[in-house]
Amino acid sequence: MPALITGASSGIGLELARICAAHKHDVVLVARRADALQALARELEGAGVRAHAIASDLAAPGAVAALAERVRQLGLEVDILVNNAGYGTFGRFAETPLDGELAMIQVNIVALTELTKRLLPPMIARGRGRILNLASTAAFVPGPLMAVYYATKAYVLSFSEAIGEELKGTGVSVTALCPGPTASGFQARAHIEESKLVAGRKLPTSREVAEAGYRAMMAGTPIAIPGLLNKLTAFAPRVTPRRVMPGIVRRMQELRNS
Numbered sequence: 001m002p003a004l005i006t007g008a009s010s011g012i013g014l015e016l017a018r019i020c021a022a023h024k025h026d027v028v029l030v031a032r033r034a035d036a037l038q039a040l041a042r043e044l045e046g047a048g049v050r051a052h053a054i055a056s057d058l059a060a061p062g063a064v065a066a067l068a069e070r071v072r073q074l075g076l077e078v079d080i081l082v083n084n085a086g087y088g089t090f091g092r093f094a095e096t097p098l099d100g101e102l103a104m105i106q107v108n109i110v111a112l113t114e115l116t117k118r119l120l121p122p123m124i125a126r127g128r129g130r131i132l133n134l135a136s137t138a139a140f141v142p143g144p145l146m147a148v149y150y151a152t153k154a155y156v157l158s159f160s161e162a163i164g165e166e167l168k169g170t171g172v173s174v175t176a177l178c179p180g181p182t183a184s185g186f187q188a189r190a191h192i193e194e195s196k197l198v199a200g201r202k203l204p205t206s207r208e209v210a211e212a213g214y215r216a217m218m219a220g221t222p223i224a225i226p227g228l229l230n231k232l233t234a235f236a237p238r239v240t241p242r243r244v245m246p247g248i249v250r251r252m253q254e255l256r257n258s
Contacts, residue, residue: 001128004028004071004078006058006115007085009036012134012182015210016082017044023214025080026050028071032057052076058085058111059103068118080217081119082132083112083156088149090253101148108152113159120163120172129172132217133160137180137225140234144250157223164222173220177213180230182206 003020007013009031020027021044029037029044029051037053044051054070056063071078086108089100116131123129136150139157143150157176164174183203209226216224225231237245 001079003080005082013084127171
């Protein structure tokens with residue numbers, strides 16, 4: 001079962017690529033950084049699988065169509081799709097750059113949706129397939145100071161659950177992986193290393209999250225939330241008045257010295 005992994009050059013995506021290769025899946029590695037992808041491809045080929053590196057900026061117009069065409073040219077039947085690419089930004093919505101947030105929506109929502117749309121019908125025709133979409137515990141609550149990011153992850157979770165229901169009986173399943181804060185490059189890119197949500201906490205490693213995601217994906221589990229604390233975070237909105245949640249999340253998101 002060949003696997004295509006977006007955001008494969010670092011963090012959870014990198015570890016998912018390694019895990020897929022360890023389970024003898026040929027891999028298509030997608031990310032912006034060609035040098036990192038080539039190095040990873042060489043590493044994974046040492047595990048006895050074929051590894052194809054495709055440098056692509058999924059925020060760019062036409063990027064997903066070009067990626068799907070490249071996969072077709074390679075003659076690959078992608079049976080595992082890992083929509084891992086995504087990022088967040090920190091700040092008050094009225095003050096954050098619009099271009100950056102539109103690009104985030106393009107990667108976190110539009111590219112994920114389009115790539116799934118393009119690769120799903122052949123999976124259904126073959127009667128087999130696994131899709132792993134990277135959501136987050138952010139999907140369960142509104143996120144002041146990261147409003148757009150939290151909203152994108154709510155989309156990913158809802159989308160995954162909906163199409164997973166549609167696909168029952170086809171041999172194709174969809175899993176939404178909902179990790180909490182993870183020891184990866186995400187916090188640095190989002191500028192939240194000093195937020196109360198992250199600072200001073202022992203975070204799970206990208207490998208630990210990736211292993212949980214791979215197991216859930218192969219088992220066809222609809223939603224995977226690694227870790228007890230993250231499960232409690234996801235459950236909290238069910239027992240907390242909705243009007244209270246934004247204030248709670250905002251206090252968690254604020255920087256320690258603010």
